[in-house]
Amino acid sequence: xxxxxxxxxxxxxxxxxxxxxxxxxTTVDHKKIAKLYLVTSFVFFILAGxxxxxxxxxxxxxxxxxxxxxxxxxLFTMHGTMMIFLVVMPLGVAFFNLLVPLQIGAxxxxxxxxxxxxxxxxLFGGILLTSxxxxxxxxxxxxxxxxxxxxxxxxxxxxxxxxxxxxxxxGISSLIGAINFFVTILNMRAPGMRIMRMPPFTWMVMVTSVxxxxxxxxxxxxxxxxxxxxxxxxxxxxxxxxxxPILWQHLFWLFGHPEVYIMILPAxxxxxxxxxxxxxxxxxxxxxxxxxxxxxxxxxxxVWAHHMFTVGLGAAANSAFATTTMxxxxxxxxxxxxxxxxxxxGDLQMKTPLYFALGFIAMFIIGGLSGVTHGIxxxxxxxxxxxxxxAHFHYVLFGGxxxxxxxxxxxxxxxxxxRMLDETIGKWxxxxxxxxxxxxxxxxxxxxxxxxxxxxxxxxxxxGWGFWNMVSTIGAFTIALSILVFFWNVYVTSRKPADAPxxxxxxxxxxxxxxxxxxxxxxxxxxxxxxxDPLWHQKLLRRYGRATGNDPLAxxxxxxxxxxxxxxxxxxxxALGLPLMGYGFIYQQDHKAFWALFAAGIIVLFLGAFGWATxxxx
Amino acid sequence: xxxxxxxxxxxxxxIPFLLIVLLASxxxxxxxxxxxxSPAGAAAADSKRLFYPAFWIAVAIFFLTEGALVAAVWxxxxxxxxxxxxxxxxxxxxxxxxxxxxxPALLLAGLAVPTxxxxxxxxxxxxxxxxxxxVIGHQWWWEFRYPDLGVVTANELHIPTHRRVNLLLQSExxxxxxxxxxxxxGMDNVPGRNNTMWIEADKEGEYQxxxxxxxxxxHAFMRFKVFADSPQNFDxxxxxxxxxxVNPATLPDQGNQxxxxxxxxxxxxxxxxxxxxxxxxxxxxxxxxxxxxMVGPNLTHFGERTSLAGASLTNTPDNVAKWIHNPQAVKxxxxxxxxxxxxxxxxxxxxxxxxxx
Numbered sequence: 025x026x027x028x029x030x031x032x033x034x035x036x037x038x039x040x041x042x043x044x045x046x047x048x049x050t051t052v053d054h055k056k057i058a059k060l061y062l063v064t065s066f067v068f069f070i071l072a073g074x075x076x077x078x079x080x081x082x083x084x085x086x087x088x089x090x091x092x093x094x095x096x097x098x099l100f101t102m103h104g105t106m107m108i109f110l111v112v113m114p115l116g117v118a119f120f121n122l123l124v125p126l127q128i129g130a131x132x133x134x135x136x137x138x139x140x141x142x143x144x145x146x147l148f149g150g151i152l153l154t155s156x157x158x159x160x161x162x163x164x165x166x167x168x169x170x171x172x173x174x175x176x177x178x179x180x181x182x183x184x185x186x187x188x189x190x191x192x193x194x195g196i197s198s199l200i201g202a203i204n205f206f207v208t209i210l211n212m213r214a215p216g217m218r219i220m221r222m223p224p225f226t227w228m229v230m231v232t233s234v235x236x237x238x239x240x241x242x243x244x245x246x247x248x249x250x251x252x253x254x255x256x257x258x259x260x261x262x263x264x265x266x267x268x269p270i271l272w273q274h275l276f277w278l279f280g281h282p283e284v285y286i287m288i289l290p291a292x293x294x295x296x297x298x299x300x301x302x303x304x305x306x307x308x309x310x311x312x313x314x315x316x317x318x319x320x321x322x323x324x325x326x327v328w329a330h331h332m333f334t335v336g337l338g339a340a341a342n343s344a345f346a347t348t349t350m351x352x353x354x355x356x357x358x359x360x361x362x363x364x365x366x367x368x369x370g371d372l373q374m375k376t377p378l379y380f381a382l383g384f385i386a387m388f389i390i391g392g393l394s395g396v397t398h399g400i401x402x403x404x405x406x407x408x409x410x411x412x413x414x415a416h417f418h419y420v421l422f423g424g425x426x427x428x429x430x431x432x433x434x435x436x437x438x439x440x441x442x443r444m445l446d447e448t449i450g451k452w453x454x455x456x457x458x459x460x461x462x463x464x465x466x467x468x469x470x471x472x473x474x475x476x477x478x479x480x481x482x483x484x485x486x487x488g489w490g491f492w493n494m495v496s497t498i499g500a501f502t503i504a505l506s507i508l509v510f511f512w513n514v515y516v517t518s519r520k521p522a523d524a525p526x527x528x529x530x531x532x533x534x535x536x537x538x539x540x541x542x543x544x545x546x547x548x549x550x551x552x553x554x555x556x557d558p559l560w561h562q563k564l565l566r567r568y569g570r571a572t573g574n575d576p577l578a579x580x581x582x583x584x585x586x587x588x589x590x591x592x593x594x595x596x597x598x599a600l601g602l603p604l605m606g607y608g609f610i611y612q613q614d615h616k617a618f619w620a621l622f623a624a625g626i627i628v629l630f631l632g633a634f635g636w637a638t639x640x641x642x
Numbered sequence: 643x644x645x646x647x648x649x650x651x652x653x654x655x656x657i658p659f660l661l662i663v664l665l666a667s668x669x670x671x672x673x674x675x676x677x678x679x680s681p682a683g684a685a686a687a688d689s690k691r692l693f694y695p696a697f698w699i700a701v702a703i704f705f706l707t708e709g710a711l712v713a714a715v716w717x718x719x720x721x722x723x724x725x726x727x728x729x730x731x732x733x734x735x736x737x738x739x740x741x742x743x744x745x746p747a748l749l750l751a752g753l754a755v756p757t758x759x760x761x762x763x764x765x766x767x768x769x770x771x772x773x774x775x776x777v778i779g780h781q782w783w784w785e786f787r788y789p790d791l792g793v794v795t796a797n798e799l800h801i802p803t804h805r806r807v808n809l810l811l812q813s814e815x816x817x818x819x820x821x822x823x824x825x826x827x828g829m830d831n832v833p834g835r836n837n838t839m840w841i842e843a844d845k846e847g848e849y850q851x852x853x854x855x856x857x858x859x860x861h862a863f864m865r866f867k868v869f870a871d872s873p874q875n876f877d878x879x880x881x882x883x884x885x886x887x888v889n890p891a892t893l894p895d896q897g898n899q900x901x902x903x904x905x906x907x908x909x910x911x912x913x914x915x916x917x918x919x920x921x922x923x924x925x926x927x928x929x930x931x932x933x934x935x936m937v938g939p940n941l942t943h944f945g946e947r948t949s950l951a952g953a954s955l956t957n958t959p960d961n962v963a964k965w966i967h968n969p970q971a972v973k974x975x976x977x978x979x980x981x982x983x984x985x986x987x988x989x990x991x992x993x994x995x996x997x998x999x
Contacts, residue, residue, distance in 0.1 A: 093862065093975075094859055097861075170817055170855070172817070172833060173816040173817065173856070173857060178781075178816055179858075263832075263833045263835075264834075269816075269832060269833060270832065270835070303729070304728055305728075305729050305732060306733050308732065308734055308735075309734040309735070311734075312739050334819060334827070334828055334830050335830050336811075336829065336832065336838075339761045339765055343762075346754065350750040350751075350754055351747075351750065353746065353750060354747050358739070358742060358743055361738075361742045362734075362739075364707065364710050367718060368718065369718065369729055369730055371718065371720050371725075371729045372720055374719055382711065386711060389707050393700040393703060396750070397700060399757075400696045400753060402689045402692050402760040402827065403690075403693035403696065403827075404827070405689055405764070405826070405827020406678040406690075406693070406823055406828070407827075408827070409828065409854035410678075410854065473677070473679055474676060475674070475677060475824075476676070477852060477853070477854035478854070478856070479861060480861060480862035484865075484954075487674055487675055487676060487850075488675075489674070
């Protein structure tokens with residue numbers, strides 16, 4: 025730790041720029057890592073959003089030739105891939121990082137250096153994937169990259185190599201993080217915090233973590249098969265030599281369907297936190313809400329081939345998956361009813377986080393209902409690969425996950441940054457985004473039923489699709505405006521003093537018992553939990569004169585000798601090995617000399633791991 | 643001020659309802675060429691017959707749930723000064739949970755039965771007198787073969803009305819989807835696999851379709867048309883397809899009349915036949931009696947087709963010239979090579995191709 029000199033009594037020189045950078049590079053503090061994830065996700069969100077705006081400009085009018093087909097194919101591929109892997113998932117992880125230790129009464133996660141490693145691998149993997157644009161080799165066969173189009177004969181160039189290397193690296197980040205959070209939740213809960221007393225967000229993190237570390241290996245295998253086909257002329261997906269293109273789809277969607285639940289369950293958790301706080305009453309049917317989340321996690325493994333209804337798996341298979349797909353609507357619907365019941369009879373505080381939660385419910389209902397219509401297989405034969413599907417997944421991922429994530433940002437902003445985001449600007453953000461969102465994606469339902477396929481860079485005028493495409497483009501720019509309003513809110517808020525109270529929203533869970541922002545060690549005293557919603561429980565006890573003995577959530581007297589994990593340089597070094605290996609592997613296909621880069625990456629990886637294992641833990 | 647806010651809220655709350663009305667408005671009026679809700683054949687009608695009840699049930703659930711949400715916000719919004727009052731701290735209601743678990747499950751089970759029945763009904767069968775067509779997807783055009791009739795054509799599929807057409811879907815390269823929404827939902831053309839589906843047109847007409855599985859650079863231009871002809875017209879068409887094309891030498895002027903001019907250069911059918919025979923064209927294309935190439939579309943009766951280049955261009959002499967002059971400018975990465983033909987060669991070729999009737 026650097027010593028800060030004090031030249032004059034009562035004054036402290038500001039830390040130098042280098043000290044600040046060093047602090048962030050070596051941090052293992054889950055709260056700092058949460059900020060890193062948040063900021064990085066938003067940078068990628070802007071990039072992926074610009075990709076979407078260019079797509080919308082190209083599609084606004086029939087027979088438009090603003091960009092080439094090749095560029096368009098890279099744009100829609102990168103928009104989807106980046107939004108899923110570099111925006112929605114990491115934004116979720118930002119919340120895992122901020123909240124899980126605070127909500128369970130812990131001082132950090134189980135493996136703090138591993139936590140930092142997850143972030144640095146995400147950053148470097150994201151940079152590698154996005155840098156493909158600079159190499160004029162952005163992935164271009166869609167975010168789900170169906171074989172056998174992805175074979176080298178059909179997609180020469182490094183586009184798909186960036187795809188499988190980038191996703192493999194990002195998968196490692198998520199896998200490590202999932203194990204970390206799962207162990208943290210199982211092992212580090214404060215005394216008295218039984219599983220059924222955990223806040224609903226942490227519950228959903230637990231389920232999501234299991235989904236992550238079971239589903240990501242399936243994707244890893246699929247990507248390895250693709251890598252071998254492309255780099256070593258194997259024939260896993262090559263039908264001419266006995267391979268099977270459909271194998272890619274089965275493995276991809278076995279990962280892919282749990283993946284969408286990985287993206288939405290944290291959002292469900294956020295909503296389940298916001299609604300009770302702003303309704304000032306408990307989450308209606310807590311056991312049902314959390315257990316239906318677990319049920320969705322399990323049932324999500326049984327529906328993958330609903331992405332493959334037109335592949336020709338046969339009537340029996342299609343019927344089976346139609347049934348499982350319809351069944352999974354049941355636990356999802358139950359949650360919606362429980363959320364509405366949470367609001368019913370409450371005393372609704374109309375603040376910005378609640379607006380986003382309400383927007384989430386409203387939009388997710390639409391996305392969920394259109395999803396059920398996809399399960400009507402003969403109707404899906406018409407809907408498949410049309411804009412009707414694009415409408416569905418944007419309603420659940422943007423109208424759903426992203427609205428919930430923004431709600432979470434407004435809700436937990438004071439906890440992380442010590443400042444409250446402005447309410448008025450927040451409401452402008454919300455309404456602009458809601459209107460823009462519906463203008464952009466509502467028309468996709470009509471366009472899809474009118475036969476407009478996905479992933480076409482242009483369309484003929486005689487199809488009659490011009491009007492709704494133009495409306496959608498206007499909506500997209502409205503969304504962009506709303507995001508600018510959000511950034512304005514962040515900027516205006518940054519100028520205010522960091523004086524937010526510990527509990528600005530009259531909250532229910534442990535994170536609101538400590539200062540905003542919390543000290544490095546979170547809890548001066550580890551709380552003892554006696555009930556669900558432990559803080560609300562204490563407030564009610566006090567209110568009705570039933571509080572006896574000491575306050576189990578009190579932060580005084582502080583524990584002596586709080587040991588916090590020291591900072592470490594090794595996570596970022598270890599992480600650095602991966603992109604070196606990645607670039608090395610991609611380009612060794614052109615020049616064998618690049619194996620040196622790959623080898624350098626392995627060396628850096630091992631040096632990092634060695635240093636990590638042998639550095640002192642004090 | 644409060645009244646204004648209330649009016650604004652009513653206005654905003656009406657937006658989802660307006661969207662529903664707009665959406666429903668798409669169901670009236672003239673149908674667009676690929677409108678899946680304007681079926682012109684039994685398979686598409688089966689899809690719609692299942693979709694509509696599911697859709698209207700979804701609309702009903704939409705109004706119920708969104709209505710409950712709006713009602714909850716309206717009724718229980720905190721009004722007035724901040725107060726210390728707490729609402730009733732309800733934790734749940736087991737009966738409600740059971741009810742709203744069982745009710746949706748029953749509803750979905752109800753939808754599942756006709757769904758599964760229709761899945762089985764949409765499988766092709768050999769009963770009756772179906773017409774068999776093999777649909778082979780290529781990057782980026784469609785090959786249609788009628789194995790029982792000995793007919794091969796491209797991009798424009800002719801079928802008789804009121805007769806089942808069993809389609810065998812194959813691919814020469816990557817996965818495509820054969821999608822002609824007014825006649826049927828799409829089905830994959832997977833290389834190495836034989837998928838099957840059927841279509842049946844109720845009335846004569848031209849039905850538009852396109853590939854819906856992303857298949858590379860010119861995916862957007864891999865379109866096709868289905869012409870449903872009366873049975874007599876179809877028989878005549880099929881008979882004619884088996885015959886060779888018009889040989890320019892048999893024309894009154896021996897094919898030496900200038901029928902097209904390109905950039906000032908004249909073109910004749912006879913001249914075009916020479917250009918065709920002396921260039922790489924014969925390596926890829928079949929014209930009965932002239933060439934036997936198997937890589938590109940069969941051009942035997944090209945002059946009778948309404949479109950070219952994967953049905954993405956209307957078949958006019960200028961469009962044919964544009965295509966031959968630079969295929970990649972029309973369809974990115976098109977597999978047809980740019981032979982860098984002279985204007986005179988192109989003029990002759992176009993005159994010849996348009997004479998192939």
